[in-house]
Structures are given as structure tokens and as C-alpha cells.
Amino acid sequence: EVQLVESGGGLVQPGGSLRLSCAASGFTFSSYWMHWVRQAPGKGLVWVSHINSDGSGTSYADSVKGRFTISRDNAKNTLYLQMNSLRAEDTAVYYCARDDSGGYYVMDVWGKGTTVTVSS
Amino acid sequence: QSALTQPASVSGSPGQSITISCTGTSSDVGGYNYVSWYQQHPGKAPKLMIYDVSNRPSGVSNRFSGSKSGNTASLTISGLQAEDEADYYCSSYTSSSTPRFGGGTKLTVL
Numbered sequence: 001e002v003q004l005v006e007s008g009g010g011l012v013q014p015g016g017s018l019r020l021s022c023a024a025s026g027f028t029f030s031s032y033w034m035h036w037v038r039q040a041p042g043k044g045l046v047w048v049s050h051i052n053s054d055g056s057g058t059s060y061a062d063s064v065k066g067r068f069t070i071s072r073d074n075a076k077n078t079l080y081l082q083m084n085s086l087r088a089e090d091t092a093v094y095y096c097a098r099d100d101s102g103g104y105y106v107m108d109v110w111g112k113g114t115t116v117t118v119s120s
Numbered sequence: 121q122s123a124l125t126q127p128a129s130v131s132g133s134p135g136q137s138i139t140i141s142c143t144g145t146s147s148d149v150g151g152y153n154y155v156s157w158y159q160q161h162p163g164k165a166p167k168l169m170i171y172d173v174s175n176r177p178s179g180v181s182n183r184f185s186g187s188k189s190g191n192t193a194s195l196t197i198s199g200l201q202a203e204d205e206a207d208y209y210c211s212s213y214t215s216s217s218t219p220r221f222g223g224g225t226k227l228t229v230l
Binding site for chain 1: 123152154156158160164165166167168171172177209212213217218219220222223224
């Protein structure tokens with residue numbers, strides 16, 4: 001079964017850091033671009049970042065550029081999101097998603113999400 | 121980047137058809153045939169329903185269809201069923217080589 005499972009969310013103080021993980025199974029992880037998408041409470045989906053299949057290319061939304069870093073370990077079938085200098089507005093459910101289109105943002109498999117709360 | 125424009129809500133009765141619009145610009149929706157639609161039930165992860173404007177992934181009901189005219193893409197759901205009640209989001213590839221999501225539309229089945 002194709003599956004993505006996020007972990008690493010939690011409560012963190014403003015200015016703090018968290019690292020999210022996304023464990024992939026049931027498909028050849030190293031063949032796919034991957035994304036992080038977030039959803040603030042009661043709000044819509046917002047793309048956060050993507051990484052290409054071998055990890056050599058990344059992109060970020062302006063709102064997280066310079067604070068978040070996406071990476072992957074294809075040997076461990078795991079995607080990561082290192083989040084630094086967290087702000088209250090980063091509070092959201094964070095989803096990882098598989099890109100089935102090689103970079104045209106067709107996200108065909110999603111995890112269930114992990115919740116990040118930034119609050120003092 | 122602002123979100124693509126979707127109506128906040130639409131509604132319909134069982135068996136009817138509804139259409140959700142998604143309006144962007146020539147730099148996103150109008151410029152590329154890379155529009156996707158996602159369904160999200162409360163507390164659940166999004167599910168891909170339409171990709172590349174009008175293609176359905178395997179397993180998605182043929183009651184769901186997509187189209188595009190100019191800078192506006194549309195999702196049509198025919199033969200509405202209670203289980204279709206959910207939030208729907210469009211997304212598009214953009215000239216910045218990043219995606220942009222719509223603000224979301226809440227579909228109510230009356």
C-alpha cells in the first residue's frame with residue numbers, strides 16, 4: 001500500500017525549531033518529487049516547499065524562505081522539513097505529498113498530517 | 121502570492137449538478153494545462169480528484185469532471201451525493217515554477 005506518514009509535530013515557542021519527518025512506503029520514493037503543504041486552523045491549503053527526486057533541487061514559499069529547509073534521505077525513504085525561527089503564523093497541520101507529475105504539482109498521495117502549534 | 125479565486129461556498133440537492141470555478145491569471149491557470157482539484161473532508165487529508173485540467177485519477181468517480189476556459193478552471197460534479205459534501209481546492213502550476221492553491225470552496229449537499 002502506498003503510504004506517507006508524517007511525524008515530529010508539536011507545541012513550540014515562538015523562535016523555536018522543529019523537524020518534521022515523512023516516512024514513505026509502498027512506492028519507489030527516490031523516483032518522485034515531494035512536497036510539504038500546510039493548512040492553518042480553519043484555513044485553506046498553502047504550498048510550503050518541494051524537493052526533486054534526488055534532492056538536488058528545492059523551492060520554498062516566500063513566507064518560509066530562509067527559515068525552513070526541505071531535505072530527503074532516499075536510502076531511508078524519508079522526507080524532512082527543518083523549521084527554524086518559528087512564528088505564530090506557522091501554526092498549521094503540515095502534510096507531505098507525492099508529486100506524480102515530475103514537478104507540475106500533481107499531488108496524488110498525501111499523508112494524514114502532523115500538527116505544529118507555535119505559542120508561548 | 122494570493123490564492124486563486126474560488127467561491128466560498130456552493131450547494132446543491134442530491135442528484136443535481138454543481139460547478140466550482142477557480143480563477144487565476146495568464147501566469148497560472150490561463151498559461152498552463154496543469155490545474156488540479158482536491159477534495160477534503162473535515163479532519164482528513166486532501167484527495168486528488170482531477171489533474172491536468174480534466175483527467176481523473178484511477179478510482180475517482182466519472183461524476184467528477186474538469187475544464188478550463190481562459191484564466192478560469194471549473195470542477196463539475198454531476199449526480200450529487202451526500203458523500204460529495206466536502207471542501208474543494210483547485211491548484212495550478214505558475215510561471216514561478218511553484219504551485220498556487222485556491223482559497224477553497226465548501227460544498228453543501230442539501
